[in-house]
Amino acid sequence: MPPGHWLWGHLTERTNNPLGLYLNARQQLGDVVRYRMGHIFVEQLTHPTHVKHVLADNCARYSKGTVFDKTRPLVGNGLLTSEGSFWKRQRRLAQPAFHKERIASLSGMMTDTLTETLQGWEAAASAGQPLPMVQELMRLTLTVAVRALFSAEVREHAHTMGEAFTRALAITNERIISPLPYLPALYRLPTPKNRAFLRDVATLDSIVLDIIRQRRTADETNDLLGMLMASRDADTGESMDDTQLRDEVMTLVLAGHETTAAGLAWTFHLLDQNPEVAATLKEEVDTVLGGRTPTVEDLPRLRYAACVFEEAMRLYPPIWAIPRVPLEDDVVDGYLIPKGDIVILVPYVTHRHPEFWPEPERFEPTRFLPENSQERPRWAYLPFGGGQRQCVGNAFSMMEAQFTLAMVAQRFTLRGVPGVPVVPEPLVTLRPRGPMPMVPVWHPRAPQVRSA
Numbered sequence: 001m002p003p004g005h006w007l008w009g010h011l012t013e014r015t016n017n018p019l020g021l022y023l024n025a026r027q028q029l030g031d032v033v034r035y036r037m038g039h040i041f042v043e044q045l046t047h048p049t050h051v052k053h054v055l056a057d058n059c060a061r062y063s064k065g066t067v068f069d070k071t072r073p074l075v076g077n078g079l080l081t082s083e084g085s086f087w088k089r090q091r092r093l094a095q096p097a098f099h100k101e102r103i104a105s106l107s108g109m110m111t112d113t114l115t116e117t118l119q120g121w122e123a124a125a126s127a128g129q130p131l132p133m134v135q136e137l138m139r140l141t142l143t144v145a146v147r148a149l150f151s152a153e154v155r156e157h158a159h160t161m162g163e164a165f166t167r168a169l170a171i172t173n174e175r176i177i178s179p180l181p182y183l184p185a186l187y188r189l190p191t192p193k194n195r196a197f198l199r200d201v202a203t204l205d206s207i208v209l210d211i212i213r214q215r216r217t218a219d220e221t222n223d224l225l226g227m228l229m230a231s232r233d234a235d236t237g238e239s240m241d242d243t244q245l246r247d248e249v250m251t252l253v254l255a256g257h258e259t260t261a262a263g264l265a266w267t268f269h270l271l272d273q274n275p276e277v278a279a280t281l282k283e284e285v286d287t288v289l290g291g292r293t294p295t296v297e298d299l300p301r302l303r304y305a306a307c308v309f310e311e312a313m314r315l316y317p318p319i320w321a322i323p324r325v326p327l328e329d330d331v332v333d334g335y336l337i338p339k340g341d342i343v344i345l346v347p348y349v350t351h352r353h354p355e356f357w358p359e360p361e362r363f364e365p366t367r368f369l370p371e372n373s374q375e376r377p378r379w380a381y382l383p384f385g386g387g388q389r390q391c392v393g394n395a396f397s398m399m400e401a402q403f404t405l406a407m408v409a410q411r412f413t414l415r416g417v418p419g420v421p422v423v424p425e426p427l428v429t430l431r432p433r434g435p436m437p438m439v440p441v442w443h444p445r446a447p448q449v450r451s452a
């Protein structure tokens with residue numbers, strides 16, 4: 001690995017090719033690597049034992065730091081950004097909404113949304129036209145997130161909310177990438193972009209707060225918002241106030257949709273590159289479903305579909321890096337991690353660690369079959385993070401992914417467009433760069449499900 005620049009260290013490599021930098025550093029220097037990035041020192045830890053040390057065993061010594069601060073103007077102080085006792089209380093209140101049986105009650109909404117989305121692809125399939133797959137999947141997962149939260153009011157508001165959220169998220173992502181620090185005053189300057197952002201946030205606020213207020217006087221509704229509103233702290237009996245509910249709702253929309261869309265986009269790309277895997281998936285789907293729409297009871301038997309998504313997230317984890325800030329000096333594997341440095345865990349690299357993943361670059365979903373997973377340490381695979389800050393929506397997104405893979409496989413093969421390369425873009429999430437055009441090609445037996 002080349003030495004860093006005398007002034008800015010490895011900052012240029014970090015900006016231009018972070019995946020290459022982190023992967024090469026592990027290969028050449030080992031599991032603990034210290035870089036200088038300008039005036040900041042960064043420790044990269046990639047061994048599962050070290051990952052467990054930071055996320056689980058010694059998590060009290062680490063904070064999430066300021067990485068997600070730039071999302072605050074959009075999502076406020078929700079589960080993603082909060083810390084300490086406030087986070088703990090919010091997490092306790094939100095957790096019941098994500099229990100398996102609660103999530104299961106959202107399955108019909110998910111398959112209905114998928115049916116609508118896939119009907120929207122039929123014209124492109126008949127004309128042999130490509131669709132911008134990244135945008136299609138973002139729209140699908142955003143619709144699912146909004147419908148999961150507000151089943152009752154969704155018809156009226158889904159479109160406005162989706163549009164406002166997408167625009168505000170694009171500006172949030174620009175702010176996150178920008179080297180400027182988090183300065184809330186900067187975002188209040190009356191530039192056209194800031195004004196548009198504030199207008200969209202005001203629209204979202206007024207819709208969400210109106211819904212919450214109406215719900216206060218209505219019967220309980222069995223969607224995620226209803227569950228969040230009904231949740232009571234076991235010790236104090238307290239529930240969330242309107243602002244906390246608004247922040248959690250916006251956080252769930254943010255955390256839940258772009259990640260799942262990125263994971264699905266990579267899955268469809270990998271299926272296109274590996275037709276034998278696509279054929280095995282289709283065989284499973286046909287055997288289990290025989291052309292009908294899947295239900296939650298089918299999910300345990302759509303095991304290969306789950307493995308396909310898990311393997312895609314191994315190669316392209318939507319959250320490809322997880323930073324932490326040590327609150328005091330720590331020692332990992334004999335190395336001092338000084339307070340003030342930044343620790344970076346890199347699922348993209350840990351998921352390719354040759355000690356745990358033979359032929360790491362090969363797309364092989366059967367790695368995730370139970371009989372092939374027993375020997376592997378739990379912390380060699382962390383697409384959903386781990387420890388107390390583990391993703392609250394993992395069961396939700398696994399279910400959404402299994403349904404999506406099964407229902408697409410019933411109808412179409414998605415084919416990439418020759419000459420259009422698919423390149424990873426490691427921003428907050430790891431997405432394919434650009435729209436990733438793909439043509440939906442009908443399966444010969446697809447008419448069976450067309451009218452489902």
Ligand code: HEM
Pocket residue numbers: 064079080091251252255256257259260263317318319322323382383384385386388389390391392393394396397
């Ligand atoms: C494939 C899809 C998803 C991936 C890869 C993913 C990944 C992650 C990761 C790695 C974390 C931990 C971040 C850290 O420790 O710094 C996280 C946290 C979180 N995720 Fe997800 N996520 C996904 C889907 C979802 C969905 C569907 C929801 C909600 C409906 C959601 C809500 C959250 C929340 C609220 C947190 C913060 C939890 C806390 O700190 O208490 N995620 N996610």
